[in-house]
Each structure stands twice: as structure tokens, then as C-alpha cells.
Amino acid sequence: MAKSFRIAVTPGDGIGPEVVAEAVRCLELLKTKHNLPLEWTNLPWPSHAWHEQHGESMPADALEQLKAYDAILLGALGDPGPVSDPNRYLLPDSISLAPLLDMRKGFDQWVCERPARLLPGARQYLADERAKDIDMLVIRENSEGEYVGQGGRLRKGRPDEVATQMEVFTRRATDRIIRYGFEQARKRASERAEAGTSRQFKTLDGRTCESQVCVITKRNALRYWGDMYSEAFEEMAKDYPDVATHHELVDAACMKFVQAPWAFDVVVASNLQGDILTDLAAVLSGGMGVAPSCNLNPDDPDMPSMFEPTHGSAPDIAGEGLADPTAMLFTTARMLEWFGRQNDEVNAAGKALFDAVAADLAENSGSRRGTREIGDAICARLEKAG
Structure with a gap:
């Protein structure tokens, strides 16, 4: 049964x-x-x-x-x-x-x-004709990061009130979300090949791949978890030589989502940054x-x-x-x-x-x-x- x-x-x-x-x-x-x-x-x-x-x-x-x-x-x-x-x-x-x-x-x-x-019929907010080719998958780490709820408020309501909000990132969760991103990139490339709609992405060394993973951080300002994400991403990429890799800072990613969203394939981001990026991506797709x-x-x-x-x-x-x-x-x-x-x-x-x-x-x-x-x-x- x-x-x-x-x-x-x-x-x-x-x-x-x-x-x-x-x-x-x-x-x-x-x-x-x-x-x-x-x-x-x-x-x-x-x-x-x-x-x-x-x-x-x-x-x-x-x-x-x-x-x-x-x-x-x-x-x-x-x-x-x-x-x-x-x-x-x-x-x-x-x-x-x-x-x-x-x-x-x-x-x-x-x-x-x-x-x-x-999709056909969805509202196209960008005038550029290439916007018709928007097709990305944003993968947001959903279990930790900025939404763990660690913190509190001291002297609530007073002029000297203090609020703390902690971010928590683990290597285990980082590894599994990045690996999931690579696996989905391979799957999407396979589905496009079957449908005869393959795409091409350049690797940093000039090779051409049919899928891409872009990891998003703010490592220049949020260095500790940003560096961990970047290091995990670089290490994981060795297992996926057929997938092009890319890194963007979250503010630059917001800009490029609007400038050239058709250039993205799979995007991996933290809880808060992924939340923001997916709302932007939703508007770009209708x-x-x-x-x-x-x-x-x-x-x-x-x-x-x-x-x-x-x-x-x-x-x-x-x-x-x-x-x-x-x-x-x-x-x-x-x-x-x-x-x-x-x-x-x-x-x-x-x-x-x-x-x-x-x-x-x-x-x-x-x-x-x-x-x-x-x-x-x-x-x-x-x-x-x-």
C-alpha cells in the first residue's frame, strides 16, 4: 500500500x-x-x-x-x-x-x-529585456544566524536602555547549507540539459560550467561568520569542479540583483540576509x-x-x-x-x-x-x- x-x-x-x-x-x-x-x-x-x-x-x-x-x-x-x-x-x-x-x-x-x-504573464519590473531570463534559486540558511533569538533588553524603557541581539553560526550548519546549494546547482543543470535550456557560467580560472553557486556574506564588516562561510565555501567547492563559484557582499548582491539578476543561478545566504534577498528576488520575478x-x-x-x-x-x-x-x-x-x-x-x-x-x-x-x-x-x- x-x-x-x-x-x-x-x-x-x-x-x-x-x-x-x-x-x-x-x-x-x-x-x-x-x-x-x-x-x-x-x-x-x-x-x-x-x-x-x-x-x-x-x-x-x-x-x-x-x-x-x-x-x-x-x-x-x-x-x-x-x-x-x-x-x-x-x-x-x-x-x-x-x-x-x-x-x-x-x-x-x-x-x-x-x-x-x-514566468510568462508575470509582471516584469525591470525594463531590460534580459530580465525575461531571470531564473535563480535563493537558498536561505533557516536554523540559526541572525534569528536565533539570543539577547535581551536591559533597563527597558529608560533613556540608558541597552538591547543586545546575538548572531550564532556553526560550522555544521554552514557546511550543510553550502553543500545543499551545490547539490541543487547540479540538479538544476541536469534539468536544464534535459529541457534543452542550458546556461553557461564562467569560473574564476576561465572555464565554462553549466551551473553556479554564489555565496553571500558581509565578511568585510561581519568578519567572523563571514570568514567561516567563505572558507567553508572554498573548501566545499573542491568537491564540485563542475560548478562555477562566486562570492558577493550582501549590499553588492542587492545592487546586482537589480542590475543583472539573470547572471545568478543558485544563491546561498544567511537567515536575515537571505530573507531580504528573497523578497527582492520575488519582486524581480513578478x-x-x-x-x-x-x-x-x-x-x-x-x-x-x-x-x-x-x-x-x-x-x-x-x-x-x-x-x-x-x-x-x-x-x-x-x-x-x-x-x-x-x-x-x-x-x-x-x-x-x-x-x-x-x-x-x-x-x-x-x-x-x-x-x-x-x-x-x-x-x-x-x-x-x-
């Missing part, structure tokens, strides 16, 4: 429930049509509403409950934003987003993958409304990975049926492809969902449609597909 994949569906805040509803519709259709071994449970937490009722964003045993699932499909988290009612229950960002960090750390989801590819994201634990099959769109909760349009579910549906497709490492039928369903969403994006470029209307169009494509 085929393994059944269990999904914890967590709609969250703002537009999360609206876009997740369309993702579940697509999952229901694909499961029925292809008899897929998928099961899911809709959870009301983590969310602002749960916090308002219970005084916490999710139950104390939330991680233990979630551990029973193979994946978490998350809509959006975040404070609902400023409101006119002074009695409205509000949450600071540090509390409303805390469950996201808790899940990433608790399940050691050490890889955050955010692809940035300018905007946050089309950008998927994955938080993965490739090492431990007993730990769930988490799949969430890059966008936030968009409280200004929540509940109005205007949210574009495209990013959520691309994210759902990547979840199915993640399961597809163990099941060919589920992998094919993930590719079918990606193709349907991409085709809808290409056909309806620039049109204004509601959440449900977009979901209807994609479900119709899935129904017609073989």
Missing part, C-alpha cells in the same frame, strides 16, 4: 484562509482525479484569532501535534495591522510571527528555498503574489517540512475576496513535488498543478480577478488535463 501523506493545513491570518481555501480545492480535485494518497487536517492555529481567544498563538503542545504530519501548509501569519477601533485586540509582530520561527527551529527546517523565475517558499528538513523524514507563500497576511484586503492565490498554489505544487520524492503519482500531480497555475498566469496577465475566480480557472484546467 502506498504511503499516505498527512498535511496540517494552517490558514493563519489575514488573507491566509482565503488563499488556502483555493489550495485545498485543488488538492481535493487532484486527490479524487488521480486517487492520490493524501490526507489533511484544517487547524485553527497558529493565528491571531486563536491568540485572542486563548492568550497564545498556538497550543503549548503544538509542535508535538504537528510532528504527526508529513508537511505543514501555511497561509500567512502576522498582526492584522492598524485599525480604527481602539479596543481591537492587537499583537506585536514579534508575537504574531513567533510560531513561524518556532516551527522552523523545532523541526530543524534548515533549508528555506525560494525560487525566483520570471511580485510577492507569485512567489512560493519552502522550509525543508531534507535529513529527517520524521520531521515535517513547511510550505508557505512568500507574501504576508495583507490585512488591507483580507476578507474581500481580492487576494491572488497564485503564490499559495505554486507553494502547494512544490509541497506535492516534495512528497513526489517518494511517490511518482504525487510528483506528477505537483507538476500538473504548477503547469495549470503557470498557464493561468500567462493567459490572464494583467486582468483583475477575485480569489475564487482564479481558483475556478485553475481547477477547470486541472479537470481538463490528462
Whole structure:
């Protein structure tokens, strides 16, 4: 009997429930049509509403409950934003987003993958025609770095208050994220070769390779972890002579993402720097409304990975049926492809969902449609597909 994949569906805040509803519709259709071994449970937490009722964003045993699932499909988290009612229950960002960090750390989801590819129909923000060739994978180290939460506030609220925020980097996490980047570069080169769309990158010694890894640091100012990343990268590169290597300081990388994003292939960055770069890459590939994201634990099959769109909760349009579910549906497709490492039928369903969403994006470029209307169009494509 085929393994059944269990999904914890967590709609969250703002537009999360609206876009997740369309993702579940697509999952229901694909499961029925292809008899897929998928099961899911809709959870009301983590969310602002749960916090308002219970005084916490999710139950104390939330991680233990979630551990029973193979994946978490998350809509959006975040404070609902400023409101006119002074009695409205509000949450600071540090509390409303805390469950996201808790899940990433608790399940050691050490890889955050955010692809940035300018698909037909997506908005092209750069005038340069070469921007049509944007196709990079930004890999963010997701388990440590700037988001470890070490630090505190001394003499809070006083004029002489002191706040400390520590960064923590280990060689183990550095090695595994850089090696993962090299492996993904090889995989992407192989996929491009099969599709007949190979790319070429120059090595420092003038050779030509079909893939590249660029590591991002700020080693000129943040020397300790920057030097460790650079040394690990140089040492790791010896195992991958077929992959071109490159290093950028994060400020220069932001500039070059705008100047020549088509020159990047795989980018490896720390937690905070990767967070910033992936938002920029999302805009270059059409905007946050089309950008998927994955938080993965490739090492431990007993730990769930988490799949969430890059966008936030968009409280200004929540509940109005205007949210574009495209990013959520691309994210759902990547979840199915993640399961597809163990099941060919589920992998094919993930590719079918990606193709349907991409085709809808290409056909309806620039049109204004509601959440449900977009979901209807994609479900119709899935129904017609073989």
C-alpha cells in the first residue's frame, strides 16, 4: 500500500484562509482525479484569532501535534495591522510571527528555498529585456544566524536602555547549507540539459560550467561568520569542479540583483540576509503574489517540512475576496513535488498543478480577478488535463 501523506493545513491570518481555501480545492480535485494518497487536517492555529481567544498563538503542545504530519501548509501569519477601533485586540509582530520561527527551529527546517523565475504573464519590473531570463534559486540558511533569538533588553524603557541581539553560526550548519546549494546547482543543470535550456557560467580560472553557486556574506564588516562561510565555501567547492563559484557582499548582491539578476543561478545566504534577498528576488520575478517558499528538513523524514507563500497576511484586503492565490498554489505544487520524492503519482500531480497555475498566469496577465475566480480557472484546467 502506498504511503499516505498527512498535511496540517494552517490558514493563519489575514488573507491566509482565503488563499488556502483555493489550495485545498485543488488538492481535493487532484486527490479524487488521480486517487492520490493524501490526507489533511484544517487547524485553527497558529493565528491571531486563536491568540485572542486563548492568550497564545498556538497550543503549548503544538509542535508535538504537528510532528504527526508529513508537511505543514501555511497561509500567512502576522498582526492584522492598524485599525480604527481602539479596543481591537492587537499583537506585536514579534508575537504574531513567533510560531513561524518556532516551527522552523523545532523541526530543524534548515533549508528555506525560494525560487525566483520570471514566468510568462508575470509582471516584469525591470525594463531590460534580459530580465525575461531571470531564473535563480535563493537558498536561505533557516536554523540559526541572525534569528536565533539570543539577547535581551536591559533597563527597558529608560533613556540608558541597552538591547543586545546575538548572531550564532556553526560550522555544521554552514557546511550543510553550502553543500545543499551545490547539490541543487547540479540538479538544476541536469534539468536544464534535459529541457534543452542550458546556461553557461564562467569560473574564476576561465572555464565554462553549466551551473553556479554564489555565496553571500558581509565578511568585510561581519568578519567572523563571514570568514567561516567563505572558507567553508572554498573548501566545499573542491568537491564540485563542475560548478562555477562566486562570492558577493550582501549590499553588492542587492545592487546586482537589480542590475543583472539573470547572471545568478543558485544563491546561498544567511537567515536575515537571505530573507531580504528573497523578497527582492520575488519582486524581480513578478511580485510577492507569485512567489512560493519552502522550509525543508531534507535529513529527517520524521520531521515535517513547511510550505508557505512568500507574501504576508495583507490585512488591507483580507476578507474581500481580492487576494491572488497564485503564490499559495505554486507553494502547494512544490509541497506535492516534495512528497513526489517518494511517490511518482504525487510528483506528477505537483507538476500538473504548477503547469495549470503557470498557464493561468500567462493567459490572464494583467486582468483583475477575485480569489475564487482564479481558483475556478485553475481547477477547470486541472479537470481538463490528462
